Amino acid sequence: MKRYDLIVIGAGPSGLSAAAEAASKGLRTVVFDENERPGGQLFKQIHKFFGSKEHKAKVRGYNIGKQLLQEAADAGVDVVLNAPVEGLYPDHEVTVRIGDSLRHFKGDAVIAATGASENMAAFKGWTLPGVIGAGAAQTMMNLHGIKPGNKVVMLGSGNVGLVVSYQLLQAGVEVAAVVDALPHVGGYGVHAAKLARTGVPFYLSHTIVEAEGEDRVKGVTIAEIDNKFNFIPGTEKHFDADTICVAVGLSPMSQLLKMAECDVPDDPSKGGQAPRVGAFGETSVKGVFAAGDVSGIEEASSAMIEGRITGLAAAESLGFITKQELEAETAGLENQLASLRRGMFAPGNKGRKITETDEGIALSESLLTQGYVADDEIARFPGVTKQRGIHPVIECTQNIPCNPCQDACRKGCIRIGKDITSLPAVDTDSQCVGCGLCVAACSGQAVFLVDEDYEEGYASVTLPYEFLPLPETGARGTALDRSGAPVCEAEVVEIRTSPAFDHTNLLTMKVPADMAMTARFFRNQKTESEAC
């Protein structure tokens, strides 16, 4: 039996972070993962992450994955792939399937970073081919380059449902509707808004009645539900669709920890059965730690920090570093973690209805129920100002832990302050030069540049654009408002791409002056005819 100082189960964001941190302290560390590629879900995440610089904000997930793999390799971590861990025993022994045999390993410490699995929803026809998890859709598109279908109905409006819906659009798939049984959009408003402005409708307080079709999905019927989750007769709506994506939450994959006799209570606020852990990820069994989604469903950013803390704790438990070193090194990490766990989407706010921001501004009800901020609501947010000449308009209306826009502006136009969850405010005294770095830096695609004096009678609106093919300068099309409704003709007057924008293109369109605060998306005429 082979021995290691530390065995990490799972090569996702938390496992790799834990392994890299522990190995850098001198622990002989191995990571086992059942998949053929490392990185967990990171390599499927083609969007830019939220957070601050320390959290790798505005870096796309797959690039974070590359950085982590490199860090683990540099630290001397062994990563063993295609190696499902079949058992974890209280004496730190693990059995791993490698090739055609089952092998035994023993670690002085073990970190379970096994992540989560997707929940399913059962409705009539849910076993038909064409009903897939949102994670499966992401795997097909972003790892294998395959479109999961041509027309999708998304069940679930949490961040997974919203992010995957957007990626489906990017892959050229039509998203017929985003449906959620809850009365409010579950994920970040900015994720919902970037879908809504392309014309994707939201149906809140609705769920799927039936997936239609004999041998595969051909359509979907949804209906409104009352507060006891019963269908309201007469509210049925039908969509033609060949795919239903299910994004109704994640459950910790804690089975190995249960097997190792850790205390694993059922905690709905953590998404299911999650191990009871201390401040450093230590479970109730000595030498067995847990990090990332397995100890409570959160974002990858939190998982990476938890992994680092747990890796250091494992090092301390084996005497590689002292208690003082552990506390000194984790203090900064704990602060980073605390900053990610603030704001209205903080774990402690789960299920609570919040009606105003920390600044005391009433939240947009339209954003929560339709996916977009209504015209008569937008002006009350501090990122939205009226100025002469070009200036940023920041449609960021919820307290989420994210601040790259503030760092992006070198002219000091954007102010968030030291509290990372504060709403960005636009300073009307600073002079915007229209560089567009803030537009590209916003992971939520919520920053626009508006110039109401672009030309006599016309305004220009610069928006983040992550679709291909890119329209050409001079292309004519239709401007859509925040709800995705066509509002006026528009002409593309500039397309900017730059390595500094990291694949977020800046599209500037010319619209009638009175549309400056209404037009928020561009639809190319040519694309429409191609789709027909």
Place this chain on the structure above:
Amino acid sequence: MMNDRSRDIGPFVPAPDDDMIVCRCEEITKGEIRRAVHDGMYTVTEIRRWLRAGMGLCQGQTCSKLVKGIAARELGISPALLEPASSRAPMRPTEMKVLGREEGACA
């Protein structure tokens, strides 16, 4: 507490979606699960052993929460109060020939 068989949970009432498959690996329907509760299976472990729901290829990865939800609703309690099924090795479907080729075990 939750598997107190003397508690009256009322009669089994047939429902239109009783023929919906919940555990796809073992092809167990919602009606079978609901009926099992009325037959006295008050825990997920009992339902598993009685019906094999959650004991197929995916080892309950897909349906265990659904089974739990259905049973809890039938019992009129929160799913969090239902004792979960136990976890055992092997965690993933493993052929006997692999288990037979065990290497490096303690003597």
